[in-house]
Amino acid sequence: MSQAVESRGVTVRVPGKINLELVVGPLREDGFHELATVFHTVGIYDHVTATPAATWSVQVSGQTAEGVPTGADNLALKAAKSLARRYGVEEAAALSIDKNIPVAGGMAGGSADAAAALVACEALWELQVSRDELEPLAARLGSDVPFLLHGGTAIGSGRGERLAPVLARGELHWVLWVSTGSGLSTPEVYAECDRLREAAGEPVPDPAPSGELIAALRTMDTSAVGAALRNDLQEAACSLYPVLEDVLEAGTSLGAQGAIVSGSGPTVAFLVGTQAQAIDLSVGLAARGPAGDIRRATGPVAGAQVVQSVAPAGPPTFTG
Template sequence: MTVAPTLPGAVTVRVPAKVNLELRVGPRRPDGYHSLATVYQAVSLHDEVSVARWDDWQVVPTGTYKSLIPTDGDNLAVRAARLVAERWSVDEALSIRIDKDIPVAGGMAGGSADAAATLVACDQLWGLGLDRDDLAELAGMLGSDVPFPLAGGNAMGSGRGEQLAPVLARGTFHWVFAISDTGLSTPEVYAECDRLRERDGVEVPEPHVSPELMAALRSGDPAALGAALHNDLEPAAFSLRPRLRELRDAGVEFGALGGIVSGSGPTVAFLTESHEAALDLSVSLAASDLCRDLRRAKGPVHGAHVVATPRD
C-alpha cells in the first residue's frame, strides 16, 4: 500500500502524549460526564500523523503500535478530518498515515493526540487559516482529551478536562511509563469509581487542583512534584486490576519519587530525579515482570506542530 508521506502534497504533524499529574474527579453531571480538575503535562513520546488527498478515505498504520490502530471510521483521526471537512464544506477524501509511538489504550491520550494532529494537518493541507481557538473548539467536540495535545506544555483542565488554562512551571521532569498487560476501559473505571464512592458513602465535592502540586511545578522540584501526584481514579483502577497496585508500589520501592496511574490506566507513570535515575528504574521494573512494556520520556514538551509540508 502506498503510504501518505510519499503522496504528493502530504502534511505531517508531530504530537505528544500526556500524563495527568493530578486528576480530581467531582460528582457526575446531568450529561453523564464527571466534573474534573486536572493538570496535564505533555511528554516526549510522539505520534506523527500525515494527511494527503486521496481517492477514498483510508488509514495507514505504522510505527511501534501499528497493529493496535483502528483503520475504520471509528478512528478518532478520521472523525477529526471528517469534522473539518464537513464544517468547511471540503469535498475531498484523505489518506491518513499514523506513525504510532504513543502506547494505545494506555491512559496517555494517544488516540486524542492523533485527532489533534489531524486537525492541525487538515488546516494546513486545505489552507483554512484556523487559529488556536478554532482548533480548540473542534477538539472539544471530539473528546475531553483532544484539546490539550494542541497546546502541550503544562495546563490545568476543568469542565470535562477540555477547558484549558496554562500553568507556570520550571525545569524538566523525567518519567518512566510502565505499561501493564491488563487492559482497562475509561467508562469501566469511572463506573467503578462511582460504585466505590457510593459503597463507602463518600461525599463528592466539586474538584480543585491542589496548591501543593502547583507550587511543585512553579519551583521545578521533582521530589515535591512526586509527593503531590494524585489520581482520584486510582482506587477504581486498583480495584479492577489489583496487579496495578503491585506495579505502582514496586516502582516506588525501586526509587521513583512518585508513581501514579495515568488517567484511567492501565499505564503507571513514575517520576524520577534524573535521566540516569529513569534508566535505573527501567532496568529494575523490567526485571520485576510486572509490566509488558516500558517507555522513558521527559516533559514538558511542545504541542502539535507541523514538521513537513508540500513545500519541504
C-alpha cells in the same frame, strides 16, 4: 491551494499525556464527571500524515497499532471529516498513523491522533485557522483533544476541555510502565470509581486542583511534584487491574520520587530527578517486574506540531 501542497502531504508529530492530578467530581446530568486535572505532555509520540485523496481512508502502523480502528470509528478520521465540514472543504484526505503512544493506556493516544489530524489537515488545505479556533472542534471530539493541540502543562476543568496554562519552568524525568496485555476502558474505570464511592457512602465534593502541585510545578521541584501527584481513578484502575498495585509498589521501592496511574490506566508513571536515575529505575523495573514495556520520557513537550511535508509515494522523513 498551492501546487506544492497539492502534490505533497503533511506530517504532524503529537505527544501523549499523563495527568499529574486528576480530581473527579460528581456525575453530571450529561453522563460526564466534573473534573479538575493537570495535564502534562511527555515525549512519546505518534506521527499522523495527511495526503490528498479521492476518498477518505485511514491506515495504522507502528509499535502500538494493534487494536486501533481503521474505519469510521477512528477518532483521527472523525477529526479530519469534522474539519472539512466546518470549513467547507470538498476534497478528502488519506490519513496514515504511525503509533507509538500506548493504546487504551491512559495517555490519550486516540485524542492525540485526533489533534494531529486537525493540525495536519488544516495545513494540507491551507485554511489559516489558529489553534484557538480549532479548540471548539477538538472539544466535541474528546475531552483531551484541545489540550493536545497545545501541549505543555495545563489545568483542565469541566470535562477537561477548558484549559488554563500552568507556569512551569524546567523539565521532569519520567519512567513509564506500559502494560503489554489488554488496556482499560475509560468508561469502565469511571463506572468502577462511582461504584467504589457509592459503597463507601462518602459525599463527592466539587473538584479543584491542589495549590501544592501548582506551586511545585513553578520550580519543577521533583520531590514536591512527586508528593503532590493524585489520581482519583487510581483505586478503580487497580481494582479492575490488580497488577497495577504491584507495579506501583515496585517502582516506589526502587526509588521513584512519585508514582501515579496515568488517567484511567493502565500506564503507570514514575517521577525521578535525573536522566541517570531514570535509567536505573528502568533497569530495576525490567528486572523486578511485573512484566511490561518500560519507557523513559521527559516533559513537558509541545503539542501537535507539523514536522515535515512528504511525497505521497514515499515513506515519511521527519525533521524533529
